[in-house]
Amino acid sequence: MKFGGTSMAGTERIRRVANIVRKQAAGGNEVAVVVSAMAGETDRLVNFCREANALYDPAEYDVVVASGEQVTSGLLALTLQSLGCKARSWLGWQLPVRTIEAHAKARVDSIDGEALGKSMAAGEIAVIPGFQGVSEDGRITTMGRGGSDTSAVAVAAAVNADRCDIYTDVDGVYTTDPRIVAKARKLKAVTYEEMLELASVGAKVLQTRSVGLAMKEGVRVQVLSSFVGDDAVPADELPGTMIVSEEEMDELVEKGEVERQHVTGIAHDKNEAKIILTRVPDKPGSVAHIFEPLAQASINVDMIIQNVGRDKGETDVTFTVPQADLARAQALLEDKRDEIGYNRLITDSKIAKISVVGVGMKSHAGVASTMFQALADRGINIQAITTSEIKVSVLIDEDETELAVRVLHTAYGLDAADEAA
Numbered sequence: 001m002k003f004g005g006t007s008m009a010g011t012e013r014i015r016r017v018a019n020i021v022r023k024q025a026a027g028g029n030e031v032a033v034v035v036s037a038m039a040g041e042t043d044r045l046v047n048f049c050r051e052a053n054a055l056y057d058p059a060e061y062d063v064v065v066a067s068g069e070q071v072t073s074g075l076l077a078l079t080l081q082s083l084g085c086k087a088r089s090w091l092g093w094q095l096p097v098r099t100i101e102a103h104a105k106a107r108v109d110s111i112d113g114e115a116l117g118k119s120m121a122a123g124e125i126a127v128i129p130g131f132q133g134v135s136e137d138g139r140i141t142t143m144g145r146g147g148s149d150t151s152a153v154a155v156a157a158a159v160n161a162d163r164c165d166i167y168t169d170v171d172g173v174y175t176t177d178p179r180i181v182a183k184a185r186k187l188k189a190v191t192y193e194e195m196l197e198l199a200s201v202g203a204k205v206l207q208t209r210s211v212g213l214a215m216k217e218g219v220r221v222q223v224l225s226s227f228v229g230d231d232a233v234p235a236d237e238l239p240g241t242m243i244v245s246e247e248e249m250d251e252l253v254e255k256g257e258v259e260r261q262h263v264t265g266i267a268h269d270k271n272e273a274k275i276i277l278t279r280v281p282d283k284p285g286s287v288a289h290i291f292e293p294l295a296q297a298s299i300n301v302d303m304i305i306q307n308v309g310r311d312k313g314e315t316d317v318t319f320t321v322p323q324a325d326l327a328r329a330q331a332l333l334e335d336k337r338d339e340i341g342y343n344r345l346i347t348d349s350k351i352a353k354i355s356v357v358g359v360g361m362k363s364h365a366g367v368a369s370t371m372f373q374a375l376a377d378r379g380i381n382i383q384a385i386t387t388s389e390i391k392v393s394v395l396i397d398e399d400e401t402e403l404a405v406r407v408l409h410t411a412y413g414l415d416a417a418d419e420a421a
Contacts, residue, residue, distance in 0.1 A: 001031060002130065002152035002166045005039035007226040008072045011079075017226060018079040020167070021125060025085060030120040032159060034130045034152040035076055037068025042145075058103035062132075062142045065104075066092070069129030069148070077127045087125040090116060092140065097133035097151065099141045106133055106141035108150060108213070113158030120159065128155060149210035157217035164214070164221045165240075166206065171225035172241035173198070173205050175414040176266040180405050183415040187264065188257065189242045191249050191359050194264045197391045201267045201355035211243065220244055246359065262360035262367055263412040268401050269353045272302065273326040274383070277333070279314040279343035289340045290317060293332045299325045302353070303386045303395060317342075318384060320395065323349055351383065352401040355393040356408060368392045374411035380404050 001024065003017050017035075025031045037045075045065045049056045073089040080087035095116055099106035116126055130148025135141045143150055149166060156164035172186040173195065190198070192215035199208040205223055214221050224240025244252075252258040280286050287306065294301055299321055307316040321329045326349060333345055361367045371392055375382060380403065384395035396404055409415060 002034040002148060002164065003036065003226055004148065004166075004168050005036040005041070006169045007167055008035055008037070008076070009039040011075070014072070014075050014079050017167075018076060018083055018085075020226060021076075021080060022083050022085055025125055030123075030159075032116065032120060032126040032128060032155055032161070033076065034128045034148060034155055035069060035072045036130050036148040037072055041068040041071075059139050062103045062140050066129070066132040066140050066142050069131050073127045073129040077125075080125055080127070085125055086123055087127055088119070089127045089129070090119075091129060092132035093134040093138075095128070097154070099133035099135055099143065103135070103139070103141055105144040106135065107143070107209075108133060108154040111154050111158035113155075113160075116155075117159050146207035146210075149207040150213055153210045153213045153217065153219050153221065156219045156221075157213070161219070164219050166210075166221060166223050167226035168205065168223060169225065169227065170205060170223070171227075172223050173243075174265070176405055176409050177268070180268075180402050181409045181415070184409065185414065185416045187241050188239070189244055189249055189252055190264060191246050192243060193246070193390055194357055194359055195243045197355070197357045197388065198265055198267050201269055201353060201357070201391065201393060206243075214243065215245075218245065220248075249359070260360060261358060261412075261414070262364045263356055263358040263414065264360075265357050266405055266408050266412075266414070267355045267357065268405050269355075270351075270398055270401060271323045272320045272351055272353050272395070273323045273347060273349040274318065274320050274351050274395065275326075275329060275333070276316060276318045276346040276348075277340065277342040277344075278316050278346070279312075280317050281341045282313045282315040286315075286340065287317065289336065290319075290333070293336055294321070294329055297328060297332055299329050299332075303384045303393065305384050314343075320351070320353070320384070350398045351395055352398045352404075353393050353395055354401070354404045354408065355391055356412070357391045359390050361390050361392075370411055371408060374407050375404060378403060378407050380407070 007017055021033055049061045049064050077087045077089040097111050098109045100109045101107050130151040131143050133141050152164055173190050174184040174186055176184045178184040196211045199206050199211050221243040222240050253260045302320045304319040356371055380400050382394045386393045
């Protein structure tokens with residue numbers, strides 16, 4: 001079980017979490033719990049680091065920010081003990097959770113689940129701070145924002161858990177953002193592939209890395225809400241959304257538990273910015289000159305379009321980068337202007353990416369044309385298009401985001417039927 005920062009914000013909420021955990025343990029389950037720091041705590045600790053030293057050492061930064069999860073893991077263990085449960089906390093270095101790569105954005109390499117498994121088999125609830133581990137040289141590491149989801153999946157894989165329940169402030173994965181579309185429906189099940197695409201194109205339910213790890217390790221993940229009444233039924237009886245393999249999804253469809261849709265969901269992302277370089281020489285190597293410096297600066301490029309060549313052996317190149325990286329990308333490209341040989345650099349941060357995702361696209365033609373026609377009918381202009389096997393993404397004006405999401409949700413028949421019907 002994993003609980004995020006909003007679920008752990010203060011002693012009252014921690015008591016509520018403890019009751020949810022106790023209920024699972026009382027049902028005969030062996031339980032490990034991964035917790036985040038209290039909401040807002042990591043930001044507070046990051047600010048302390050910046051105030052202490054603007055050019056802080058990432059290794060010492062990790063020591064400071066990892067303390068947020070250490071506090072909540074100890075508090076939850078204490079609260080569980082007060083409810084009569086056997087519980088203990090295990091810090092990242094005690095298991096240990098071994099990590100590789102850089103401080104502040106480490107990746108899980110392995111978890112030794114032996115001691116943890118024995119403790120759980122003896123009826124002890126294990127409480128583990130998310131987001132933290134230990135490096136090869138014995139230093140504390142952290143896994144970047146949202147890293148607790150990844151910790152939870154890694155722990156679930158290490159102890160061969162039947163399921164990894166991720167409790168969050170939403171009660172599952174919806175066909176789109178319910179704040180934009182009132183008729184959005186909660187999905188009973190989504191495949192790893194679909195969730196990976198949805199997470200990467202703006203659905204904020206789960207961190208992309210955690211979904212990728214679940215897919216690799218074959219961990220069944222359930223997303224559900226911790227904000228349910230104290231007397232709520234256990235997760236097994238009040239399911240959120242299960243994230244499963246394609247094989248398990250096929251079984252659920254065969255049993256009639258899940259309906260197969262061509263399109264699973266519509267995601268949107270306003271955190272992109274568009275860059276256009278005009279009159280780039282249309283010759284081998286030109287595009288490499290544009291994207292090599294961006295790659296070296298770890299700036300992630302998403303959509304790329306190379307327009308039809310002009311008469312003088314020139315072409316326009318359009319691409320998107322995360323909005324937070326726009327200023328850096330612009331400075332890098334201006335610095336390399338002579339090398340690349342472009343004429344003008346034009347930027348636009350008032351854009352949004354709208355994506356239609358669904359495994360059903362593999363076997364059904366016409367998904368993209370439905371999208372283009374639905375947007376055209378409402379006068380929404382498409383600035384760029386990218387596709388994968390199970391996703392079609394378009395770039396549009398930011399002001400038309402909500403309209404586009406509603407139009408597409410209806411066009412693919414995803415709207416929930418009226419309750420009265």
